[in-house]
Amino acid sequence: MESHQRRLTKIVCTLGPSCSSKEQMLELAQKGMNVARINVSHGSREDHVRTLAAITELNVKHGFCIASLIDTRGAEIRTGDVQDPLEVTKGEEVLFAPTTLKNLPTDRQIIYVGYDGFSSDVRETNQILIDNGEMSFDIVRIEENGSVVGQALQDGSIGSRRHINLPGADIDLPSITDKDWDDIAFAAENDVDFVALSFIRNASEVEEVRALLNKKKSSMQIITKVETQKAVKNLSEIIEASDGVMVARGDLGAEVPYEHLPVIQDDIVYRCRDAGKPVIVATHMLESMTEHPIPTRAEVTDVAHAATEYTDATMLSGETASGKHPPVALGAMDKILRATETHLSKFPADQNIAIQGDGDARAQSAVSLAKSSNAAAIVVITNSGQTARRVSKFRPAVPIISLTNSHGVQRKIQLLYGVYPLCIEFSQEEETVVRGFEAAIKSGLLNSGDQVVVISDIQTQNKPVTSIQMRTVQ
Numbered sequence: 001m002e003s004h005q006r007r008l009t010k011i012v013c014t015l016g017p018s019c020s021s022k023e024q025m026l027e028l029a030q031k032g033m034n035v036a037r038i039n040v041s042h043g044s045r046e047d048h049v050r051t052l053a054a055i056t057e058l059n060v061k062h063g064f065c066i067a068s069l070i071d072t073r074g075a076e077i078r079t080g081d082v083q084d085p086l087e088v089t090k091g092e093e094v095l096f097a098p099t100t101l102k103n104l105p106t107d108r109q110i111i112y113v114g115y116d117g118f119s120s121d122v123r124e125t126n127q128i129l130i131d132n133g134e135m136s137f138d139i140v141r142i143e144e145n146g147s148v149v150g151q152a153l154q155d156g157s158i159g160s161r162r163h164i165n166l167p168g169a170d171i172d173l174p175s176i177t178d179k180d181w182d183d184i185a186f187a188a189e190n191d192v193d194f195v196a197l198s199f200i201r202n203a204s205e206v207e208e209v210r211a212l213l214n215k216k217k218s219s220m221q222i223i224t225k226v227e228t229q230k231a232v233k234n235l236s237e238i239i240e241a242s243d244g245v246m247v248a249r250g251d252l253g254a255e256v257p258y259e260h261l262p263v264i265q266d267d268i269v270y271r272c273r274d275a276g277k278p279v280i281v282a283t284h285m286l287e288s289m290t291e292h293p294i295p296t297r298a299e300v301t302d303v304a305h306a307a308t309e310y311t312d313a314t315m316l317s318g319e320t321a322s323g324k325h326p327p328v329a330l331g332a333m334d335k336i337l338r339a340t341e342t343h344l345s346k347f348p349a350d351q352n353i354a355i356q357g358d359g360d361a362r363a364q365s366a367v368s369l370a371k372s373s374n375a376a377a378i379v380v381i382t383n384s385g386q387t388a389r390r391v392s393k394f395r396p397a398v399p400i401i402s403l404t405n406s407h408g409v410q411r412k413i414q415l416l417y418g419v420y421p422l423c424i425e426f427s428q429e430e431e432t433v434v435r436g437f438e439a440a441i442k443s444g445l446l447n448s449g450d451q452v453v454v455i456s457d458i459q460t461q462n463k464p465v466t467s468i469q470m471r472t473v474q
């Protein structure tokens with residue numbers, strides 16, 4: 001089956017030890033990476049500075065448009081450090097204890113936890129999950145000294161600093177830690193495009209980060225990760241407060257019954273589309289490709305499902321950061337998305353999306369005109385990126401070539417579905433359109449003779465007026 005000429009769904013690649021060199025990052029950029037994610041839970045500040053410099057070099061020296069995203073650690077509970085992994089057998093009772101409780105009189109194996117409020121929060125759940133459910137324990141009882149007896153439901157091995165979930169519990173920790181605030185400030189000061197906030201529970205936490213960015217006069221955009229039951233409950237207010245959302249399925253799948261996860265994902269993607277906010281589907285998409293060069297058929301279907309939802313982006317985590325085949329995993333995701341988009345282009349898209357104001361109405365009109373005229377693309381002239389976001393909201397089946405005069409705006413709209421951003425010099429409108437056509441032809445996005453829809457703001461004496469035109473590329 002022939003794949004779509006231009007991939008519309010974007011791909012976020014997590015950078016890490018397996019793709020840390022400039023040559024490896026260049027290969028990912030050449031194979032279609034749109035956004036580079038840096039998980040600050042791993043690596044040193046020096047590593048992060050070096051990686052950001054390499055991303056800038058990709059854009060300046062090699063002519064790519066790769067956006068940068070820093071992902072915070074958030075308030076998480078982890079096991080303590082151990083010299084050797086603890087081997088636990090199914091049915092065995094073990095003791096979970098804060099690291100402050102030493103020399104406990106017990107014959108059981110002890111799993112130390114780096115959080116003093118653990119026994120209090122455990123009361124709100126009936127299970128303890130380690131590594132997003134790789135191992136699970138039923139809670140037998142809570143001891144007076146603050147330790148917790150758990151019974152293993154599987155055989156397993158528990159190493160140092162393993163992540164712990166308490167499904168449904170409202171963890172009594174601030175969602176944004178001191179380390180997070182430091183990482184957010186670092187990202188803002190280094191002109192990072194997006195910051196992804198972990199374990200957010202409500203809109204007020206997002207607004208606290210917004211206040212810091214405003215204080216620093218930073219244009220960095222906030223992507224809120226939905227990975228707790230509280231976040232799902234407060235989804236509407238979180239979407240409204242955020243610039244975009246990530247469906248962080250690892251922790252979310254451990255926090256909610258896993259059979260509910262597909263429905264929650266669909267709901268988040270639809271609500272973000274309705275609000276005109278970008279949404280990323282993340283975690284375990286091609287997990288087997290961390291080790292193997294070919295994805296499982298279930299993983300192929302999972303990526304394709306995200307594309308049929310018209311999500312803005314899909315994400316690779318360990319597959320690129322620490323896997324054996326980063327370029328192969330990226331190539332596989334690219335092929336799956338293209339093939340799915342080719343299939344979707346044969347059917348009318350579900351356009352039951354809210355029109356909120358005149359800007360949305362004009363954007364939808366441009367998309368309808370492109371479809372009825374069989375246009376090769378929609379060309380958007382935008383200062384802030386807002387018009388590009390509005391057109392993207394209605395998911396046209398053709399590329400949205402967005403012309404802007406700001407490299408920062410260019411990188412931020414790179415996350416949007418279907419948007420191919422180009423940075424050019426703006427002048428009077430007709431000159432800008434001609435210059436944009438020339439840049440698009442040079443980039444291989446348009447050919448002479450193509451019919452396109454152009455949507456732009458014409459400056460009149462009083463205010464800008466939106467113009468929608470059919471044009472032939474000269």
